[in-house]
Amino acid sequence: DSGVTQTPKHLITATGQRVTLRCSPRSGDLSVYWYQQSLDQGLQFLIQYYNGEERAKGNILERFSAQQFPDLHSELNLSSLELGDSALYFCASSAHDVNTIYFGEGSWLTVV
Amino acid sequence: GQQVMQIPQYQHVQEGEDFTTYCNSSTTLSNIQWYKQRPGGHPVFLIQLVKSGEVKKQKRLTFQFGEAKKNSSLHITATQTTDVGTYFCAGRRSGYSTLTFGKGTMLLVSP
Numbered sequence: 001d002s003g004v005t006q007t008p009k010h011l012i013t014a015t016g017q018r019v020t021l022r023c024s025p026r027s028g029d030l031s032v033y034w035y036q037q038s039l040d041q042g043l044q045f046l047i048q049y050y051n052g053e054e055r056a057k058g059n060i061l062e063r064f065s066a067q068q069f070p071d072l073h074s075e076l077n078l079s080s081l082e083l084g085d086s087a088l089y090f091c092a093s094s095a096h097d098v099n100t101i102y103f104g105e106g107s108w109l110t111v112v
Numbered sequence: 113g114q115q116v117m118q119i120p121q122y123q124h125v126q127e128g129e130d131f132t133t134y135c136n137s138s139t140t141l142s143n144i145q146w147y148k149q150r151p152g153g154h155p156v157f158l159i160q161l162v163k164s165g166e167v168k169k170q171k172r173l174t175f176q177f178g179e180a181k182k183n184s185s186l187h188i189t190a191t192q193t194t195d196v197g198t199y200f201c202a203g204r205r206s207g208y209s210t211l212t213f214g215k216g217t218m219l220l221v222s223p
Contacts, residue, residue: 042213043213048209055209056208090154100160101157102157103154103156
């Protein structure tokens, strides 16, 4: 158990819909990262927050957004969903932004 | 932007054989990390290399960081079925907070 909690574990939704994925980092970790994992693209970095502020942005689509709340939990919002958004979405956290990152178990999103 | 390439994408070995995966970055790295993801699981940190030419060992696993800090390798001696999974390298550039992951090498070990 990495200490990073993600909900929901599985989610099936229709195209065009919007979903929210939630992440609670390890106790004391200030950085939260979101990654998308699909079979052909590996682990794609989406976005990073550090202590509530956006720190780095990767290959995140405009239809996607995220935020980190004062209690340090984070949410990833995915809207106008397309079939190609089906993937495993990982949240990870670290104590600072240059340390080892610890992954949650992921949220499986299936868009039908 | 930074790219991290890993080869091979996939390798199938017999138990007891050795295995090596290679990682190459398009830019010089401040450090490189290795992660293992078991089937159906999440990536789990294995090790971090920081110094040029660094070599670290964990039991049957040997990790190397190239002299130019642009490449790395993971070698497993005498593989076991418990080694099955996908091995990812992840590089971080100086001054950047993010890790760029390679696409991973999937290792299958037959008994």
